[in-house]
Amino acid sequence: MKDRGESGARISGESHEPGPTDFRDVLIRTEAKKAAVWIGMAALAALVVLLAQPLLVIFGGIVFAAMIDGGARLIGRVLPLPRTIRIVMVLVATAGFLVWLVIFGGNQIANQAAQMPDVIQAQVTHLLDWARSHGIDVAQFDLRSLMSSVLDGVGSVTRWIGGVFGGLTTLFLIMILGIYISLEPALYRRGISWMLPAAERSYFEETARHMGRSLRMLLAGRLLGMAIEGVATGVLLAIYGVPMAALLGLLTGLLAFLPNIGAPISGTLMVLVGFSGGVDMGIYCIIVYVVVQTVDGNIIVPMVARKTVDLAPALVLGAQLIFGVMFGILGLALADPFVAMLKIALERQSNRRNALDGEPASSGPASAPAMPDRS
Template identity: 35%
Template sequence: MPRWKISIAVAAVVVLLLFILVPSVALVLFSGLLMAAFLNGGGGLVERATKIPRGWSIGLFTLLLLLAIAGVFTLAATSIAAQFNELASQIPGAIENLRSRLEEYEWANRALDRANPAGLISGEGGRAATSAVTSTFGALGNFVIIAFIGIYVAVTPVIYRKGAVELFAPSLRPRTDEILRKCARTLKSWLAAQLISMTVVGVLTGIGLLLIGMPLAFILGIIAGLLAFIPNIGPVLAVAPALLLAFGEGPSMLIWVAAVYLSVQTLESYVITPLVQQERVDLSPALVIAAQLLFGVLFGLLGLALAMPLVAVGRMLIKELYVHDYLEREPPREMALQLPEGERHE
């Protein structure tokens, strides 16, 4: 077997085994690459504005980003903490209020009995709580790892790209380098479009809730913006706490809150996302939803969150490696055999 085929087979097997045996590691590494694309894109903006070298531009962008986050939390820390505490204190009451309303119906009583809330304080519930705490600390550790991977890859991308290219046969190295560059551009394009969508969704949701007099509008807007990172499913998760709180405010507030989220989601789906993703990353909604279901079942919440960038990169690889490099280079032998003898040589 030619060496170039062996190098492709080895790379494919390594990636496949990584996702099968240690999927959490694979997803953390991919998250680090996504972070690197974000820092690299921001560093590129700083470089074009200041004309300083790329490494210093990325460092300056990272520093400005940290200062901006620290400044926002410093200026609004009291308000944000108060709203978070109020949200945390009101959610249990809202759930209890919903439960008391549902208990008026026989079918709801049967459903609540099957839910068995007492299980929360049983041994099984204790193990679930312990798992949740462990997962929280694991998430914090993963975030640190993702941040460091992102910084290192963003500052010196040539080293890591060169190392990946050298794993392939010499005849494949120029094309491999080109594909890796296209992967980086795909991630940057998707991330830029997604950040714009998230910002618009968070701002519009917060303003809409504020106009209708909904309590905790600011923090609910932040939640909506952050969960917009997960297309299609994120907005459904974001509306849940808002509807729970609105349930205690009365039927009219419930309708107004649903209208705000529905309006923002419609605007995001049919206006914002098509505009910001035009000529960037073209993904069909059905493909995204199918990928979210698949990665959510296989890899949990992190897989659900990363489904869309994974599909974007996968789609680009299929287009370049399978369609362009394989299918479109097949010589039309069968067509030539069907032509008359005299026409084959024309």
Template identity: 30%
Template sequence: MFVRRVLIVLGLAALVFLLWQLRIILLMLFGAVVIASIFRAVADWLCSTARLPAKVATGLSIVLVLGTVGGLVGLFGAHIGQQVDELAKALPAAWAALEAQIGNFGLSNQFERLMASITTPGGSSLSGFGRTLLSIGGGIADLVVVIFAGIYLATQPNFYRIGAIKLVPPARRKVAAEAMHESERALRLWLKGQAIAMIAVGVTTGVGLWALGMPSALVLGLLAGLLEFIPFAGPIIAAVPAVLLALVVGPDMALWVALLYLVIQQVEGNLLSPLIQQYAVDLPGVVLLFSLIGFGTLFGTLGVILAAPLAVVTMVMVKRLYVIETLDTPTPIPGESKG
């Protein structure tokens, strides 16, 4: 009996170690699930509105989603590429302007020490540039893998769902199936609400910057909309290049741009998000914040990007499998009254 227990403990430890080594692969799999949820949501809408067969609707949804993304890239790609080039050329001057403004306040030495503390010592700028290119190339390759995996999951959802449920002991398979269904429903609702918020923030930011006379308003608005996917950190990251670029124009422009981003985020956080959450999924701010920190610590940049959808699924699983099933305590499941 003792030997058996030791073997079980060693087996569990080996399993945990293996999962930890494969954590990035597992996170990419979750990203594929998110992509598949988008395809499936569009396919279900086509089934209900156009009365199409499920397989035809799924194939059409994949073509529509990827075609829309490709069409937008083709339509605005050249203009965005030109603005990105202008932004890349202007940012060094913007950084110099920032250093000059800091020097005017007599904080140059403190700023230099701060930058030295966050800059990795050693290595040439050429090697750093090479590492950046490799990182970008690897990220693009991972994205391609995630998209194709999402296509496979979307075309045969029942096959993979049943396969996953079969890994659960027979007595708990019904509960596992319910938890998976509720997680998918909550994830779809969150994605729907997040898409609305991203479009609203991207459009208002781009229009606002254009009205202020800022260069590269289109690409900065697109960046703000995309980074809205990342809670808390995304809007801050999106505001940094805009404020830096505004410093090239002048301190007054930088102030107006910073105020614009602040107002948009206040409106989004206090007006738009509560309205969206009435029809989507309401994630408490504390849960989002610590999910961002926790998943970022565990998985790095990819964990930060997927922190919010991971938090949605984790919350559903904890409520269904632990609070309801283990503790026998009734609790609402995110999205259950909005399905």
């Protein structure tokens, strides 16, 4: 009886001992959690790569929502109207401007756009002839064929990334997302905050407010620069009688949204078109370009940079090159806001760690006190 009792006890004891696949073992549970975290991080990284284009479209919607929100807040300083009405006013004003641009300037700008490639090619040919006449050996080439080859090469890189997202479809999705987000930004912010641990929610809310304010200021300065550069360029060129003044003003304004890259491109086009009307007109176009860029670089950009994220030009240019190759014109347009938001997140995380370690927080826009989220 004793042997049978000891045997039963041993069997009973052995049945309760954890096995190699038993998750009641603390060590096994700990290692399983570690493995699950690493597998989840790898899966998340793969998912981000796979969904890079849709995520960029969503970020574009957030940027567009910041533009709408900034306009609504600006109207709110003058007219104490409900937020929804102010957003509708911003959207109606934007749509009205686009309709005016198409109705009153569409034909003229379309005709000028059709003439510009021939003018640019003729000026480049003259430049090459001048170079050869001064002993600079330049190989003969067809500019149109070269440009076509370059565009085909870029298209082959970005076409498979773009997938079904065409230009108009992407723009439409960005606008719809921006409108939805701008109508109830707190709803989406609370939704993301709810998915985070409770201890991290207040930190996320404060960081999101910092990002929203900096993004609004960044875009406000960008839109102001676009308006000033486009209008000033168009008016100054039209006064002197430069061909395609309206188109050059429009291109200058649109390309001003791309820092570091847009200004040289618009300036090159302006100078080439100017020299098509003679040396005096070409020199005048150079003066116009220098004056407009000087005003924008020394007045508008510093005024906005004091209230937003100060980004190194080389950092922005590098991000534009990478985003441009990966996502085309959409990546070029969103590279600057993306880098700005990433810098704010990293600076706030660094300040948070310094505060926990008892070190003074670094100075800068991202470490400023949180601004009230007034709508």
